[in-house]
Amino acid sequence: MTRNLFKGFTVLLLGFMFSCDNTTADPINNTLNNPNNPGGSGGGSTPSITGPRILHKIVINNVTNQEFVTTGNVLEKAIFKEASGPNSFLVGTATYTSGKITRVKFAQEVNGTVPANSLSYDYNITYDSGGKINYTTCETMLGTMPNFNSEYTYTYDGSGKMTKIVEKKKVGSTYTHFINYNLTNTGDNITKLVTENGITNAAGVPDMSTVMSYTYNFSSYDTKINPYNTLPKTFFVMWSLLHPNNFSSLSANNLTSFNIVYPAPAPVIPGAYTYLYDTQDYPVSDQTQTQKYVYKAL
Numbered sequence: 001m002t003r004n005l006f007k008g009f010t011v012l013l014l015g016f017m018f019s020c021d022n023t024t025a026d027p028i029n030n031t032l033n034n035p036n037n038p039g040g041s042g043g044g045s046t047p048s049i050t051g052p053r054i055l056h057k058i059v060i061n062n063v064t065n066q067e068f069v070t071t072g073n074v075l076e077k078a079i080f081k082e083a084s085g086p087n088s089f090l091v092g093t094a095t096y097t098s099g100k101i102t103r104v105k106f107a108q109e110v111n112g113t114v115p116a117n118s119l120s121y122d123y124n125i126t127y128d129s130g131g132k133i134n135y136t137t138c139e140t141m142l143g144t145m146p147n148f149n150s151e152y153t154y155t156y157d158g159s160g161k162m163t164k165i166v167e168k169k170k171v172g173s174t175y176t177h178f179i180n181y182n183l184t185n186t187g188d189n190i191t192k193l194v195t196e197n198g199i200t201n202a203a204g205v206p207d208m209s210t211v212m213s214y215t216y217n218f219s220s221y222d223t224k225i226n227p228y229n230t231l232p233k234t235f236f237v238m239w240s241l242l243h244p245n246n247f248s249s250l251s252a253n254n255l256t257s258f259n260i261v262y263p264a265p266a267p268v269i270p271g272a273y274t275y276l277y278d279t280q281d282y283p284v285s286d287q288t289q290t291q292k293y294v295y296k297a298l
Helices: 002-019 233-242 244-250
Strands: 053-060 063-071 074-081 088-097 100-110 119-127 133-142 145-156 162-171 174-186 189-200 206-221 255-261 269-272 283-285 291-297
Touching: 074 233, 088 233, 100 233, 119 233, 133 233, 162 233, 174 244, 189 244, 206 244, 233 244, 244 255
Parallel strands: none
Antiparallel strands: 053 063, 053 291, 063 074, 074 088, 088 100, 100 119, 119 133, 133 145, 145 162, 162 174, 174 189, 189 206, 206 255, 255 269, 283 291
């Protein structure tokens, strides 16, 4: 049920990453005209950052669509503007243990409060001895009632790049569904994701005859610095599990073209992005300067 609910939302979330067009003022945007607002948006009068930096906001048509609340280089929470209304946001809050993110919780907020019937996603994360994510659980709540739980295991190649994530969903103690996330890496970029969605038996054994596949072709990248790489990668692994189109945010460079292939008869969804860069090779805007990337100096 949740997969169907968010399948249509996936395309809208691509806009959160790169190209939303929403000009309604909202609380997340209140700091845009603050003279003490840190960082530069590129193409404006704010001096460029020449040293270390961290991504602070993504602003589209003078409206903030993503904001990352940080202290130094520590991400505390991320706020994503939703398409459902001018005062609706999805807020991801990070919890740390010994300097590593061990929990990320995503919850909807509307007008500063959590709606009674909203969905929330609570990810708990463990690492192997080499510091790579090796196991994650996610409890999904519908309001105050548990909806289902997910368990994730991770596979890496010899160079340490993530190649597969297996998700098994269960209601109570009974497994019901699975998703295989199959990742293709080219250099330091994720160039393809194939998800296999199907049903398991009660013990969690996948029934491959039930599989429906979705393919995300991240076809090309530039050679510049991905601004999401200034923030903790673990956070964006969880964000990508929630919305798989965001797996490209884990890449070293910036996505320039993509397509999403849903099961027939749904059409293939293509897209392309452009960027302007500063002298340090960070994106500061798209070529129309409609979308701007705002950083804070470290």
